[in-house]
């Protein structure tokens with residue numbers, strides 16, 4: 089029978105964890121940030137980023153030389169919550185290629201359901217999802233799932249864990265060696281502007297800070313597919329701009345799918361846009377062309393979105 093342990097201890101030292109992994113988890117709790125990220129080497133995807141202080145530098149392409157551009161292909165997807173209900177998402181065919189993609193739609197359009205499905209967190213009732221040609225819902229899908237970073241819309245962290253501990257735990261879950269994990273954790277914290285909160289308990293963070301921590305958790309594994317569900321919701325204007333800067337500075341080899349209600353955010357950082365309506369894709373194409381063709385005299389992204397929905 090399992091002994092009861094404090095939650096943080098349970099999270100960091102899961103009782104069923106094999107001994108070798110337990111050893112990997114141990115330094116995590118002693119993690120100390122000694123050196124700023126920009127003086128470290130090998131920080132990969134996060135290299136060159138600065139936090140939402142808007143000092144972000146564009147990533148050098150060579151920093152991601154080991155990664156190949158990734159594409160996601162959805163085929164015959166049907167996602168239904170209850171038998172007999174209309175599918176929350178129904179997509180005959182959709183291919184997303186590397187670079188930032190905006191996912192927009194009204195409340196209930198199916199954005200979160202689609203992102204959960206792409207994250208490998210919700211198996212569709214029908215159809216297939218492939219990432220780089222590999223089936224996401226295959227029985228042996230661990231290597232595929234490990235290439236994905238997902239920031240869900242609803243975020244909860246154990247209140248008694250510190251910011252660094254949360255990210256170290258994510259690194260551990262992803263099998264990132266502890267030496268690399270330290271640099272990755274520091275880099276992710278710096279990228280989202282939480283350096284001065286690194287040692288703080290997550291229960292003491294504001295809602296916006298928790299969202300930034302969730303973004304850091306999605307970034308820390310240096311994913312090839314980054315899924316962000318409403319990443320700018322609840323952030324102040326400066327932080328929103330910071331998140332946009334992070335997304336536009338990610339290497340173009342990474343496929344980033346970002347959902348948002350704020351068309352301005354989507355239009356300013358994405359090269360392509362997917363409009364979802366009642367679970368179906370009603371537009372998929374270049375963002376600038378979308379705004380140019382449908383944005384009315386003011387070339388407004390908001391207008392383009394509303395006219396597309398109205399015409400469907």
Ligand SMILES: Nc1ncnc2c1ncn2[C@@H]1O[C@H](COP(=O)(O)OP(=O)(O)OP(=O)(O)O)[C@@H](O)[C@H]1O
Nearest residue numbers: 169170176193194195196197198199200201202241
């Ligand atoms: N857990 C659930 N059980 C039953 N139905 C659900 C569940 N989650 C979502 N739905 C339904 O699926 C549809 C799509 O919901 P989803 O949350 O994916 O939309 P969304 O576009 O992300 O909406 P929002 O912009 O409000 O977050 C909606 O009709 C919703 O009521």
